[in-house]
Amino acid sequence: MSSWFHKYHGYDSHVHFLHRLAAAHPSVSRGIHLFGRSGPWENPAIVFFGTAHAREWISTMVAEYIAYSLLSESHVDADIKHALDSFDFYIFPVVNPDGLVYSQTKRRMWRKNRQAQNGTSCVGRDLNRNWDIHWGQNGGSSASPCHGTYRGQNAFDAPETRALAMELEDINERQGIRLFIDWHAFGQLVMHPYGYSCNKSLPPFSATAWLAGELAEAMRKVHGTKYKSGTACNLLYATSGDSADFVFEVLGADYAYTVELRPGRLDQRGFRLPENEIMETAEEAWGGVKHMLNLIHHY
Template identity: 45%
Template sequence: MKWSIAAIAGLLAPSAFGAAVADKKITYNGYKAYRISTHHDDAVIKAKLAPLSPVTFNLDTSEHLDVAIPPSEVAKFKALGLDATVLHEDLGADIAKEAAFGTYDLTAQAVPSLTWFNTYHAYADHVTFFSDLRAAYPNNSELINAGTSVQGRSLFGIHLWGSGGKGSKPAVYFHGSVHAREWITSKVVEYITYQLLVQYSTDTVVKTILDKYDFYIIPFVNPDGFVYTQTTNRLWRKNRQTRSGSSCVGTDINRNWPYKWELTNGASTNPCDETYKGVAAGDTPENQGLVAFTQSLKNSKGIKLYIDWHSYGQYILLPYGYNCAARAANHARQTTLAQGTAARIKLSYGTTFTYGPSCSTLYATTGSSVDYITDVALAEFAWTIELRPSGSQGTSGFVLPAAQILPSAIEQWEGIKYLLTNA
């Protein structure tokens, strides 16, 4: 649905329905973050860490475990003698650097400047960024709304089209910031949006792509969680939904899609866990809106390509997550395109992306967007892309230095151009 700029401004603040007493801010000052090599025996490593209070980053722990250790426990951690390297000398200090947003007057110029990508930004500024882009290109863009969050924020986005007119071509559909702490994802989809609009009139490749597809870009699937990472806990992952009978908050939106949700071993039934799937399939407000919006795309011109942008690990993940033996009907074609996309990404900065089916390449997921959009919404291609840093060699994890925003975005833009030119 079309959405006015005034409506966006009116939904920046959470509604009374989702309002709650503010939590005390977690600073992570003095926390030291480590990457521990598990040597394919993560159970032993986790047992050794059990007496401590680590904050775990990654879900795939077969090769390594990324943890932040409180300052009072660093000496005890070192005494364990684990095979570990340092990701953050002081996690709190690095978070503080990342959150030093600076100033950027979006409305002072007709088109936002590329300097927007030099740093991270507050949620309200992201809303303004999309409003300004739409205002600068009113003839081939409009603001859209894909649903409402637990706390009443709109799942806003932007719809782009080319010479055929809006809604006339198959959809290319992007989701960002599904997991709140993955800040780089919203910046990457913003860069792609920016380049599609700015280069449309001057670059023949971009013009061909935008004339061939309608783009629907939702930069913040989890706006409540994202705001919470900026106000309270930088490492928060889930949405901010409360559940009767539990003091734990949040559901993993990407384990809540109503397809293969009922299967086990790909999500958690514990409300306190990072991958909590919810009480019933599709019972998060965010997912309910997204399902309806996705179905509208399916029922219109269909979905050519869906990408769910995440971090971190440097993966291009194909269907499926729910079954490690399952393959999409066009798996061979998807694999060829993923190989070519990874090769094109690598040309920019030498960044290597691993590609393959989600479950067998990384880990099992149930109730995931890619599986739903492949088998229910019938997208021709549906991928998850896990952005920088890498799982094996990267440093920093979710708190990716601002200096890597533009390189991350540029390499993905090159990959997207290759993918949509060859798909």
């Protein structure tokens, strides 16, 4: 299955791959839900999202590589087995399926979902501006239906974010969320809350901020790729209504991040990361996740 990570794939192929992966590990996997010897729904949850923005194909591959690595390495790596026994993992590699298909078949740089809207020919909402957390505030999204960061008419009026929020709320009520990462591209950034305000910061000596730095450094150590850590607003720009802020502030997750993968912000390849960098990008993300899993047992 490791050859899967040598190129990008269509949506139907992603679905088939995930079914194959689950079938190969039936005792610890039910689709996107991975768990250890205590069984499902017993441990705190770790949640990963990929492809909220359709053109960010590398985020799909990274989320799938993490699932593949958790399952394939658990029988040979005691730390990974311990992680599966200590946490339930919920991995959503493609949270914007219609947008991904459109990006792969019609318009490579498409960002939003494909939701039709009354009164305009413009299509789609930005799924990472549609969460009910300071929605529409501080200039962190657009009110224009034609804009790439269009937030929608109301928070959670996109079916994808509404369904994801319901799932996260159920997970949180049942198990609590220990760690959340929404994988994106590009910029090589590990961003912790807050995105909706550049004037709000975490408390001094925050474990959430410290772990962001640990994740960035662990990712760098794999292949030398430099990642910066800090608040989303200060590292990039204001992002009101985003997933990490919602999971952190509304649901009360211990740790929540948005990670921008390769390439760097000034790299002209942008969202078109070549296929020969998929594996290295996935390896450095997995290296960072493994390091975090070891740390969050203790903090």
